[in-house]
Structures are given as structure tokens and as C-alpha cells.
Amino acid sequence: MTHLGRYAEIHRGRGSVLPRLQDFVRTHGEPTAEQIKALARENALPESQVRAVLSYYADLHGRAASLRVCRGTSCELAGAAGLHDGLSADLDCRAVYCLGYCDRSPVALRGEDEVLVHCRAEDLRAAPNPAPRLPAIRCLAREPILTRRLLLGGCATLESARGAGVYSALANALRARPADIITALERAGERGRGGAAYSTAAKWRACAEAPGAKRYVIANGDEGDPGSFIDRVLMEGDPHAIIEGMILCGYAVGAREGILFIRSEYPAAVATMESAIADAREAGLLGPSILGGEFGFDVSVVTGMGSYVCGEETALLNAIEGFRGEVRLRPPYPAVEGLHGMPTVVNNVETLANVPAILALGADAYARLGTASSSGTKALCLNHGFARPGIVEVEFGITLREVIEEAGGGSSGEQLAAVLVGGPMGSVVLPDQWDVPICYGAMAERDIQLGHGGLVALPEGTDFRALLLHWATFMRDESCGKCVPCRLGSKRAHEMLAAEPGRALRSDLERLLDVIAEGSLCAFGQLVPKPMRQLIDHFGDRIFERVR
Ligand SMILES: Cc1cc2nc3c(=O)[nH]c(=O)nc-3n(C[C@H](O)[C@H](O)[C@H](O)COP(=O)(O)O)c2cc1C
Ligand code: SF4
Ligand code: FES
Numbered sequence: 001m002t003h004l005g006r007y008a009e010i011h012r013g014r015g016s017v018l019p020r021l022q023d024f025v026r027t028h029g030e031p032t033a034e035q036i037k038a039l040a041r042e043n044a045l046p047e048s049q050v051r052a053v054l055s056y057y058a059d060l061h062g063r064a065a066s067l068r069v070c071r072g073t074s075c076e077l078a079g080a081a082g083l084h085d086g087l088s089a090d091l092d093c094r095a096v097y098c099l100g101y102c103d104r105s106p107v108a109l110r111g112e113d114e115v116l117v118h119c120r121a122e123d124l125r126a127a128p129n130p131a132p133r134l135p136a137i138r139c140l141a142r143e144p145i146l147t148r149r150l151l152l153g154g155c156a157t158l159e160s161a162r163g164a165g166v167y168s169a170l171a172n173a174l175r176a177r178p179a180d181i182i183t184a185l186e187r188a189g190e191r192g193r194g195g196a197a198y199s200t201a202a203k204w205r206a207c208a209e210a211p212g213a214k215r216y217v218i219a220n221g222d223e224g225d226p227g228s229f230i231d232r233v234l235m236e237g238d239p240h241a242i243i244e245g246m247i248l249c250g251y252a253v254g255a256r257e258g259i260l261f262i263r264s265e266y267p268a269a270v271a272t273m274e275s276a277i278a279d280a281r282e283a284g285l286l287g288p289s290i291l292g293g294e295f296g297f298d299v300s301v302v303t304g305m306g307s308y309v310c311g312e313e314t315a316l317l318n319a320i321e322g323f324r325g326e327v328r329l330r331p332p333y334p335a336v337e338g339l340h341g342m343p344t345v346v347n348n349v350e351t352l353a354n355v356p357a358i359l360a361l362g363a364d365a366y367a368r369l370g371t372a373s374s375s376g377t378k379a380l381c382l383n384h385g386f387a388r389p390g391i392v393e394v395e396f397g398i399t400l401r402e403v404i405e406e407a408g409g410g411s412s413g414e415q416l417a418a419v420l421v422g423g424p425m426g427s428v429v430l431p432d433q434w435d436v437p438i439c440y441g442a443m444a445e446r447d448i449q450l451g452h453g454g455l456v457a458l459p460e461g462t463d464f465r466a467l468l469l470h471w472a473t474f475m476r477d478e479s480c481g482k483c484v485p486c487r488l489g490s491k492r493a494h495e496m497l498a499a500e501p502g503r504a505l506r507s508d509l510e511r512l513l514d515v516i517a518e519g520s521l522c523a524f525g526q527l528v529p530k531p532m533r534q535l536i537d538h539f540g541d542r543i544f545e546r547v548r
Helices: 003-011 018-028 033-042 047-056 073-077 080-088 121-125 158-163 168-175 178-188 200-209 230-237 239-253 267-282 313-321 349-361 363-367 400-407 440-445 464-478 484-498 506-519 523-527 529-543
Strands: 067-070 093-096 108-110 114-116 137-139 216-221 257-262 298-303 344-348 377-382 390-395 416-421 427-429 454-459
Touching (some): 158 239, 178 200, 178 349, 216 239, 216 313, 230 239, 230 267, 267 298, 400 416, 523 529
Parallel strands (some): 216 257
Antiparallel strands (some): 377 390
16 A cells, blocks of 8 residues: 555544644634644544644644744844844744745744735834835846736736636637647647656656546646745746646646645735635536536645645645645656645746646747747746846846846845755855856756756855854754754754864764765755855865864
């Protein structure tokens, strides 16, 4: 029996305890030992199962704080540690990793939807003044694929979205054979934008061809990488493009149900997507008979609970099924054995939003954008450390230097020592490497991870020791705990760095990071040590200067 079969066996007929725990914590705060026993009895589950889920998710620890202070990398570089420490003294607040406003760090979220950008402690005592949702948007590509409607200021309502072309690809596509859509994506050369850059057509075909009584489409809106915010902006500014992409995927693979998984740090994205889904349903664009035809498909939203690893596709499946968000062994891949053991496409939000645009433009025209190994365009996110922060859509093939110096205008302050590309699983890239073309092939040759396309500026004056400790803290906090090298290794690396300044011995730490990277089960443990290692390689003298 597969691990999934065992989960299903244990839980058959019992339902998930997770929604009840979410409700409970929201109203009463963290349950006591007696209350955990009662919850286990009511749900016919072993007490250990309830405790396992409770202890995993950050959002289930304690009562929901009225203030969430971002401690993601971009905000950390903008002084979030001091802000958080100062506020914790007299306010009910907790730390989160990235609120999706890295272009305006440091950031805090008050209540459900008031975002405070360039945040100072005194702002928290002032009257509400929520920040504009959309960052600056630019397009350097010959053809805007992803940013067409964002450049208009966003099209969250169905009327405005339809006026700007959304759902125009759908009617044509529903007249074609499902396999034709997959062939078009293959010709277009579309690759997933969530980080691994896997062929979208190959994934859809594997799902369509796998045996299963049911199939699912999951849009991954977890966007955990501090430094990336395009998925938030798409969900808030162009929600119908994501819905249309999900419907097209459902039709192509034979799924009737779609789930959009959105991180809880994005409450406005949750609200916008829920309202867009309701509008689409009312207009007959979702439901049992899409556009009056035979194909039926519907979408629901599931919110995350404060776990970075839940963005990994198999951990995400566990979270939706109500378990700890631990990574599953692969194979089987989700396309073959995914949600509830059924064939499931898991695609990033940006990948899905591209699909209608590709079909509308035509696969061959799309393939002419970009390079041979990476066709089309990519949204890059520039944090507050650039002179022109925000989102820039570029054609693959542009160099990193052009993005940093021309699109981003270089540093907003001191000269840049390096740029972090691709978040905590990405790469620290020095100026002498900036001529690399942004393209999966060329970047892989130089061992640079593009990830989801977040760029965080690292100016000369960066406290690299503090940055290293920040990543060690992030890794310790976010490890899903399934495998020993990552779970214990991240804890040990944190202890070494948090000890007396300079006492962590460089070679011990280097060896430990190498062991974690080599021995870990998933890309989290394999890749997070890499930028840490690069920081030590490039700036070790400044980090360990006090070691004798
Ligand atoms: C630790 C970890 C976190 C991840 N977080 C995300 C995420 O937040 N969003 C996302 O789309 N993909 C994330 N991924 C990649 C997903 O596992 C998966 O490859 C992706 O959703 C597939 O979509 P795509 O083919 O459209 O890229 C993560 C992977 C790992 C290992
Ligand atoms: S590497 Fe880390 S995140 Fe990945 S499975 Fe192991 S413990 Fe979990
Ligand atoms: S908003 Fe703080 S790191 Fe993204």
C-alpha cells in the first residue's frame, strides 16, 4: 500500500480535523490538553493526530495576532527585526515570512486587510491608511503576456476583465479537442513558473493519461519566497485569468474540480479570488455547464496556515487533505497520484495565468518570444532595494544586468554587492555574473536558480552575518521536519550562528551546510543551504572576521 493509501485508510470516513481546528483557534485560541482530547473524541481521531496537525501550522499557535510583522528577507534588510522587537513590547503581534509587498519593505499587516508599507512603529498608532495593492508594473517584452491587464491598473471585476479580453480563449478552446490544448502548450514551449520549470504540456498529458475515477487541478498560490509578489498581484489584479487558466487545464486533462491554494498572509487575494469565482459562477463560466456546453468545472479556495513548505506540491496536497504539511516521497508524482490519490495537475498561479494568453496569441507566436530553451516572458519582482522597485515583465534572454541596472535603475542607495535571485532556495549572484541571460538553460549552466523570479538587492553595507543568521532561522522555522538532515541540521546551523559573534567555526558550518544539501529529501533542504554557502564563499571574511 502506498503512503497515500495508508493515510486514506486511517482517515476513511472521518473527514479532516483541520477546518475545525482553524475555527477553534480563531475563536478560542490554542486548545488546552482537555480541549484537544475533546476535539479528538468529536472527530473520532487519535489525540496524537490532532496534536500532530496543531503543532505543525504556525497559524494554529495561539490566538490570531492583530498585527503581523514581516520578517522575510527583503523586510529584514530594511530593519524589520528592530521594528518587530519594538512593537512586541506593547502590541499583540507575530512574525510572518513575506506579505507580498517586498517592493515597499518593511511591511506589516494590521487586522485582516490593512497593509502598512515602509512601516515605522509610529504608523501603527496612526489612523488606518492602507497601501495601494498594486506595485509599479512595467513590461519590456515585445508583447505583454502576463501584465496586459495589470498595466491597465488591474481587472478584478468580471466586466472589466471581459472588456480586456479574459475568457476570449475559452469558447474557442472548448470547441477544440482537449488534446489540442496540450499540443498547443507543447508547441509554445511553456514551462512551469513555480521554480522547477517543468514542461506544462508534459505534466498535463501525464495527468490526462493516468488512470483515475476523478482528476483535480490545483493552482498553487502559496508564493512563499520572500522577494516574490507576482502571484499576489495576479490574484488581486487579474483573478479571472487564473480562473480561465484553471478551466482550460480542467478541460484538457478531464478534471471537473479545481482548488486554488492561497497563503493566509494574502487575505486580500483570498477575498478577491472568492468574489471572482462567485461572479464567474453566476455568469455560467464555472459550474455544471460552462458557457452552456457539456463541460462542467468548478473552483474553490483553500487557505494555507503559515507554512513555507506547503508551497511544495506534495506538502500542499497533505495540507488540503488536512494533514501536517510534510513532503511526500516522489514518485508517484501528483500528476499520476495526487489529491486523494487521484491524478492531479499542480501548477503555479503565474503558469496558469499564461495559458489563456498563449492560446489567444497563438502557440507559434508565443514560442517566438524568448529563447530556444525558455520561450515567452517572465515576471520578475524587484524589491525596495532597487531604485525602481516593482514588477517587470521581460522576455527570456534579457541579461540579469539589464534587469538590475536598466529596468531596476540599480540600487536605491549604496552600490550593490550582489543580488539574491529566486528567494531562499535561489542564488547569491555577484556583479561579475550579471551578464548571464535570464533563461533556464544558461542559468542552469552557471548553477544559478531563477526560482519564481524574485530579485532582492544586497547593498555593500549589508550585514552579511545577520543575513546568514536570518536564513538559518528561516530554515529552522520552516523545515517540515520529515527528514533528519534538514530538521536537525537547520537547528544546529542556527545554534552555531546564534552563538557568540564569530564563534561559529567557518569550516564546521560549511561542512554542515554541505551535509544538509546532500542528504535532504526535498528541494528545501537541498537548496536553502546554497545561498548560505555562497554568502560564506563571497563574504566569509566579513562574516567570520572575529574568528581567531
Ligand atoms: C519548499 C518548496 C516550496 C515551494 N513553494 C512554491 C510556491 O510557493 N509556489 C509554487 O508555485 N511552487 C512552489 N514550489 C514548487 C512546487 O513544488 C511545484 O513544482 C509547482 O507548484 C509546480 O507548478 P509549475 O509547474 O507551474 O511551476 C515549491 C517547492 C519547494 C520544494
Ligand atoms: S528537506 Fe526539509 S522540508 Fe524537505 S522533506 Fe526534509 S525536512 Fe521536510
Ligand atoms: S513583504 Fe516582507 S519580505 Fe516580502
